[in-house]
Amino acid sequence: xxxxxxxxxxxxxxxxxxxxxxxxxxxxxxxxxxxxxxxxxxxxxxxxxxxxxxxxxxxxxxxxxxxxxxxxxxxxxxxxxxxxxxxxxxxxxxxxxxxxxxxxxxxxxxxxxxxxxxxxxxxxxxxxxxxxxxxxxxxxxxxxxxxxxxxxxxxxxxxxxxxxxxxxxxxxxxxxxxxxxxxxxxxxxxxxxxxxxxxxxxxxxxxxxxxxxxxxxxxxxxxxxxxxxxxxxxxxxxxxxxxxxxxxxxxxxxxxxxxxxxxxxxxxxxxxxxxxxxxxxxxxxxxxxxxxxxxxxxxxxxxxxxxxxxxxxxxxxxxxxxxxxxxxxxxxxxxxxxxxxxxxxxxxxxxxxxxxxxxxxxxxxxxxxxxxxxxxxxxxxxxxxxxxxxxxxxxxxxxxxxxxxxxxxxxxxxx
Numbered sequence: 001x002x003x004x005x006x007x008x009x010x011x012x013x014x015x016x017x018x019x020x021x022x023x024x025x026x027x028x029x030x031x032x033x034x035x036x037x038x039x040x041x042x043x044x045x046x047x048x049x050x051x052x053x054x055x056x057x058x059x060x061x062x063x064x065x066x067x068x069x070x071x072x073x074x075x076x077x078x079x080x081x082x083x084x085x086x087x088x089x090x091x092x093x094x095x096x097x098x099x100x101x102x103x104x105x106x107x108x109x110x111x112x113x114x115x116x117x118x119x120x121x122x123x124x125x126x127x128x129x130x131x132x133x134x135x136x137x138x139x140x141x142x143x144x145x146x147x148x149x150x151x152x153x154x155x156x157x158x159x160x161x162x163x164x165x166x167x168x169x170x171x172x173x174x175x176x177x178x179x180x181x182x183x184x185x186x187x188x189x190x191x192x193x194x195x196x197x198x199x200x201x202x203x204x205x206x207x208x209x210x211x212x213x214x215x216x217x218x219x220x221x222x223x224x225x226x227x228x229x230x231x232x233x234x235x236x237x238x239x240x241x242x243x244x245x246x247x248x249x250x251x252x253x254x255x256x257x258x259x260x261x262x263x264x265x266x267x268x269x270x271x272x273x274x275x276x277x278x279x280x281x282x283x284x285x286x287x288x289x290x291x292x293x294x295x296x297x298x299x300x301x302x303x304x305x306x307x308x309x310x311x312x313x314x315x316x317x318x319x320x321x322x323x324x325x326x327x328x329x330x331x332x333x334x335x336x337x338x339x340x341x342x343x344x345x346x347x348x349x350x351x352x353x354x355x356x357x358x359x360x361x362x363x364x365x366x367x368x369x370x371x372x373x374x375x376x377x378x379x380x381x382x383x384x385x386x387x388x389x390x391x392x393x394x395x396x397x398x399x400x401x402x403x404x405x406x407x408x409x410x411x412x413x414x415x
Contacts, residue, residue, distance in 0.1 A: 009043035011066050015059040016041070017225050022237055029058050082188055082227055098178035099198065106173045106193040123195045124149070124170040126223045131238070138238045139326070142245030145220060150253060157255035159313060163212035167197055172219055176201030176208060180231075185211040187218040187228040195219055206316045213247035221246070245326075252313045252323045260312055261329070265298070266305050301330055303341040304378055304408065307348050311371075317345040351404050370398045378408050 016026055016037075023037040030036070030051050039045035047055070056063045082099070127145050132138035150156065153170070160166055167174040173196040179185070184207070185199035197219065199211040211230065218228040222239055234240055301324065310320035318339060325335040349355045352371045377394040380386045388406075395405040 005046060006043040008047070008066055009041050012047070012055060012059075013041040015055075015061050015066070018059075018227065021058060022239075026055065026058060029054055082186070092180065095178050095180060102175050102177050102198060103188075103193065103196070105175075106196055109173065110193055123172050124220060125152070127220050129221065132242055135238065135241050138242040139245040141221075142217060142242040142247075143249040143326070145217070146246045146249035147253070149220065150250065157253045157259065159256065160209075160213075160251060163209050163216070163251075167212060167216055167219075170216075171195075172197055172216070174198075174212065178202065182231050184230040185215045186230065187215045187222070187225075189219075189223060189226050195223075204316075206310070206314055206319075209251065209314050210247050210316065210319060213250050214243045216250075217243035217246035248315070248319055248323045248326070251315050252309075252320065254327055256313070257309065257323065257327060257329070260309060261301075261305075264305055264308065266301050298383060301334070301338075302382075303338060303344055304348060304375060306338055307345050308371075308375060310345075311349070311354055317342055348408055351400065351408060370400070374398055374400065374405065374408065377405065381409050 016023070023034045023041075026037045027034045036045060040047050052063060052066070056066070082103075127148070129141055129145075132141055153166070164174045164176075171194070173194065175196075175198055177198045177200075179198065179200040179202075181200075181202070183200060184203065185197065188196045188198070190196075197212060197215040199208050199215065201208070203211065214230060215228070218225070218239070221242065222228055228239075230240065230243075306317060306320050306324070309324075310317045313320070315323075321330075321335055321338045324330045325332065330338065346355075352374055354371060373394065377386070377391055377398075381388070381391045391405060391409070392402040395402045398405075
């Protein structure tokens, strides 16, 4: 095969994408404009020897691989492909063993499906989009695809009870596994095993749910990359921003958030204009207009509302706050204040035994009922509708210490 500029350009592009390096990052290493990388990958600009050396280092490739007469091996061992992109695995044999076991199980599964003459798993459809040019566009793309994917799999605005189960039903292997502490999860695509999503098993349940959704976004949107890992070092990559936006919108669909806020009677306008049509009278008199003014402060979304929303959708408190901001339900100032209230949110969850770090048999069997009534009591006291004495009576019925319930009021009131 004659290795011409077009073939070299394509191989450089594939190496960059599989290494999860953006054009901006590659340009910074070479000290050139991003457009120069784009021209190199399009075959419109030659690459110098020095530039090639730097790119090979950045992409963790042997320079010779760019000029090999044969095509790059498509059957490279799945684990080798993973370790090449994420060398952090080589630091811990225990983690290597854990990941290797998962890959081996997937290989066994593929073999059994073949023996059973089952149709080859192709996974969910790929969404082909232009690479986002900025963070705003990345967020818009992620949210739009989340909405489209929910429609495709016919779940509407309902909660997702089990993300791993949903992913598995789409023809993608999914599992928790021991990963380095800084790694939330990874997406791996290989001919021998199909598509695999692994998330850090040691992380909190809500974070694991978000990680599953995040890696599912890579499965839908970044399938051209054989390996995608999620670590703090790449969190500002636009593909990661897009995956985070997808995860938030997929786990907390706009319609579902609105419906849940309605059950709390929260997030509505301070003044509502209502119209009722009546067939009597002239055309100008057919509409009866009335205004409804909710109790002052009753529509404000406070810390305990976000806690309830986050718990309902199985996401973190911070994820729920930012989702509300993106949906225009809270202002930037309210968003900042609510984020600063995150320690109070953790206390709220602990008092009501809604955290996952509690031992299951230590949780009260009626904790969901207690949660609902405690929320109502705190909200009623916050609005001045019940006395402190009544609040303490409720706390006794719920089996919560009075000062703890008063503490929840202070949290909700942002005192």
